[in-house]
Amino acid sequence: MDIVVITAVIASLFLVIGAAEPLAARLRLPYSVILAVLGVLIGVGAIFFLRTELTDALNPVAEAILGLPIRSNVFLYVFLPTLLFQATLGMNLRRMLDDWVPILVLAVVAVIVATLSVGYALSWASALPLVACLLIGSIVSTTDPSAVVSIFRSISAPRRLARIIEGESLLNDAAAIALFGLFMGFVMLGVPDPSLHDALAQFPLLIVGGAVTGWLAARIGVWVMALVARYELAQLSISVALPYLAFILAEQSVGASGVIAVVAAGLTLNITGPGRLPPQAWTSLRELWDLLAHWAGALIFIIAALLIPRLLGDVQLEDFALIAVVILAAVAARAAILFGLLPLLTALRLSPAVERPYRVAILWGGLRGAVTLALALAVTESFRVPVEVKRLVGILATGFTLFTLMVQGTTLRMVIGWLGLDRLSPIDQALSRQVVAVALQTVREDVARTTENYELTHEIIRSEAKRFGERLEDVVRAAEDSEEILDRDRITLGLIALAGAERDTIIARVRERTISTRLAEQVLSDADRLIEATRSGGRSGYRRAARESVGYGRLFRLAVLLHNRFGLSAPLARMMADRFELLLSQRLILRDLGNFIDGRIRRIHGRRVGDLLHELLARRVETVETALEGLRLQYPGYAEELERRFIRRTALRLEEREYTAMREDGLIGSELHLALMQDIALRRAEADERPHLDLTLQRAELVQQFPLFSDLDERALRRLGKALRTRYADAGEVIIRKDSPAKSVFFIASGAVELENAGQTWRLGRGEMFGQMALLMKKTRRAEARAIAPSTLLVLDETRFRRLLRRSPMVQEAVRETAARRGIDPEALFRNASDAI
Incomplete structure (x- = not known):
């Protein structure tokens, strides 16, 4: 095939990607659905122009589109690692651990149940052997990360709901692909009724082997990137190689799950990267992977959709009944997990509660996409699979995928709205009215001063002031009508605003390098937990989350156990040093929040709420000071070293600010500024090195x-x-x-x-x-x-x-x-x- 034509086709696909996003926004449809529709239209159009006698001018283009080297391994080895790796880099791991039980249940148990449900239902409804039916069940049991994540992000779903969906869609691919490999082997060997025990017995090796491979690959990758810390492009290049090498090593050398290897590598880099890489390099790495994942997610949908006309080419009328069986069995299996197993685990106190509206949204959000089509394509490419099995696998997998995208995907926004998950809570509605009233009052004062400065015409001023005053009166009247809600929840509203200001302060301190990038994610995670706990539990939720942020967690207790029972002191020393630095950072942040209460919250919620918030903040400061004083008494020399390190980093930040101001004022040139910045970077690397904590010596x-x-x-x-x-x-x-x-x-x-x-x-x-x-x-x-x-x-x-x-x-x-x-x-x-x- 002519390379010029192929290049033109691929470039045109990028044009389609560029046009799909604004089109999806205009039609208020999920981006993934628009891409799938465009891909199907392109595929149908290519077939039409190739077969029609109206014109032959577009035949080369149609042949190039239909002749693209689309194979199942392109999806699995090129696109899938990109999507999984980027998603793990963007995950808030500490917040996702709060829901690890429902995530694992949906990612593993639900996949197995869906495979068995679809498999046995098809075996009863068709003449296919059981192993072929189970193969189809494994293909359709996985939700697609690129479909699910993009849709839930586009509809502004609640954070917890999005986290559960994202966690499930990342991990269930491994379970589904592992089952697919097992049943595919049985089909090619001609085993009609496989042993379920033999199939599931290989799961631990696939998961553990993949996790260890990904962890080792990431640790080596981070070590190499730390060696070339001064060369940002080298670090980005190493990060690009990491997921693909982890996937190939796990699949080809270890015989484990490549998907789990990529997820483990991404999680390891997510945890260790911020502490080992320069902040700018870490930011650039995240931005690079966001772009790569955007392209990969879009291309995987368009190219997979191009296959749909080919896979549905031999569809027969009775096949639609089998598609319906697959749909009913898959939905029933997912519903059994969501409305049967999860409530049971919650009743047994083994899992946090997942609210009923969330479970309905998760049920309807189980979309399938390119991964399902890629697995189906792998079956149709095999010469050792019977022809009828290949035909039905292609048709049933494609039909089910189209149903989830075109029916569930297009109505998911409506379902979210019907469940009320896209609406502001009564507290947020009350806050919005109060905030708008205060903001409009401030804007009116500023507009009055501006019109005086510019000496505008009095008639214009009066007419615009009247319109603005009418709007302000409407907002104030609405706020007064909701006075009952405000009286009951004003403290909660103030605490939410205070927790939000705390998060903004943390981000500012991280950018200024006052807070170590090593702890940035943990501090931000604590702030997010504080916000969500306040929304759900009010003042008591705020206090509980504040106590937990300075308390000893389960990992800390595990480190203590390793230290006491086995003499492994490294994890405990690292966590104790993290605790020291975390408390120092919290004390710094909390002391900055008093001005926010006086300057912002008092104007919105009044003096009484401001005084109560000051009291709560003072108690938090006292708690942090007590915990910090305890550590200082316990490790006196180490506390002094950390405080000296903080002073050095603060001085470097101020020095960097001065040099930047001098360059902007023209006092120094860009060459001198670059030399000064390089010198600061070297000294900052030394200052970022945290002193070692020797537990035995300190005791x-x-x-x-x-x-x-x-x-x-x-x-x-x-x-x-x-x-x-x-x-x-x-x-x-x-x-x-x-x-x-x-x-x-x-x-x-x-x-x-x-x-x-x-x-x-x-x-x-x-x-x-x-x-x-x-x-x-x-x-x-x-x-x-x-x-x-x-x-x-x-x-x-x-x-x-x-x-x-x-x-x-x-x-x-x-x-x-x-x-x-x-x-x-x-x-x-x-x-x-x-x-x-």
């Missing part, structure tokens, strides 16, 4: 600062530092339960603990100990100990505590004081525990 220093251990010599302190174990307790966590056996004593390094026994409570702070009374009396615990703030505890077992008690008069005196406070005779206590002295 030894902490033990030396404990007042209770001040009378021990240096050798005894070293032995004690090795014997003590570190335990981290979040606010509200129970440390000691009533009636539990007494096996250890706890020393509070930072934080606060509350003891409760027989209606009496005691609060202990840094430097104090608890748990020793029951241990010395050889009784079960009678008091319950609960952390009332994020706390760091040093734990000593019974044997070592008794040795310490023998050697330390300070510890003996502390035990006596505690016994006297609780009405226990100290001397009697020591006589009963005479083996300890």
Whole structure:
């Protein structure tokens, strides 16, 4: 085929891509549906002009369109890695982890259920062997990422709904393609009734092998990109190679899932990239992949749609009944998961609740697209598949895809509207009226000043002022009519605005390099969680999310377990250093929000709401300061190093700002400015290196600062530092339960603990100990100990505590004081525990 004609056809396809987006906006239809329709029209038009006798002038173009080298491996090896990799780079991983259970259920369980449902339904309704029916089920069971993601982004769906859909569409390809490979092998071998156990037994290898391959490829890629940190184009080139090499290695060398490998590589780069790559390089990388994914997503739809006339060429009347069977079986399987399994998991407290409107939207949003057509094309290309099987696979997969795109895709916006998911909540509606009223009042004042400055005609001023005043009166009247909502929810509205201002401040600080890019995603994720929690739970939701942002999460507890049980301290040291930096960043951000309350929120919501928000903000600042002070007491030298690093980075930012201002004022030339910027980049790379946190050394220093251990010599302190174990307790966590056996004593390094026994409570702070009374009396615990703030505890077992008690008069005196406070005779206590002295 002439290369000139092929180039012209491909260039024309890019013109179609450029015209499709404004056309979709004008027709209010999803972009993916418009691309599919245009692709079908182009394919039908090419067939028409090639077969018609009206003219032969367009025959070369028609032959070029129909003769494009479109094979299934083009979709799987060229387009699919691009779409998956870009989607993982744009994911908010921490927010998606909140819904990991429904995502995995939809991505894996739903695919298996849909495959079985479609397979057995077709086996009952047709003469095809069961294995061929299961093959068709695996082909139509996967939702297409390019179809689903683009549609849900275009209709402004709720964030959580979009996250669940995106997570499902990214991961279910791996399950569907794995099942497809298994059943395709059975069909080519002529196995009519495969063992489902044999088919599913290979799943763990496919998933684990793909995940490990993608993780290793990404780690190597990030390491190489960090070596060439000064060369942005080199980093972008390496990122382009990464998903394709991961896909090929997993598929061809390991025998695992290439889709999982690409997703794992993208997730790994998403997590590690911001901390290892320069901010500008990371931004350029994201922009590059956004463009590549836009082109790939558009081309995959158009080219896949070109295949539809070919795949439907031999359709017969009775085939439409089988298409209906596939549609009903697939929809029924998806409905069973959404309305049966997910509510059951929620009732068992294994999954967060997914609201019913969300489940309806997810049901109707299960669109199929190019991936389904590519798998069907792979079957039709095989010489080892029976002809009738190939024909039905092409027709049923294509018919089902057309149904999801043309019926579900075109009506999805309407369904979202019918469910009310595209409308503002009552709180947002009240906020919009209040904000518009304040904004219009400000605009009216500014317009009055502007007209005075320009000395405009008085008649024009009066007429426009009248129109503007009428609109302002309408808005004010609507706001007054909703006064009941505003009175009840004004605090919530103010907190939402405050959380939004916090997010904007974070973005500004990241751009200024005040906040490390390593932690930027986590801080932004915490801000997003704060906004959503406030929307759903009001003031209590805001407080809960604020506490969680400074608390110890599950990964932190896992790192502590690895440190205590297996001696693996690297994860805990990294997380502790992250916690230090995170708290420093939060303190910086929160202190900037007071002006926002005074300057913006008071004007909209009044003085009372402003004062309440100041109070809530002050409590957050106090909580962060307490947690930060606890870490500073626990790791004093490290806190100083981090604060010095912050000062150095701030100074570099100010220095960079000064040089930029001098260049804009013409005081220095571009050559000198470039040299100065390169020097700052080198010094910033040094300042961005975070100091290493040695947990063992820091614990030894902490033990030396404990007042209770001040009378021990240096050798005894070293032995004690090795014997003590570190335990981290979040606010509200129970440390000691009533009636539990007494096996250890706890020393509070930072934080606060509350003891409760027989209606009496005691609060202990840094430097104090608890748990020793029951241990010395050889009784079960009678008091319950609960952390009332994020706390760091040093734990000593019974044997070592008794040795310490023998050697330390300070510890003996502390035990006596505690016994006297609780009405226990100290001397009697020591006589009963005479083996300890």
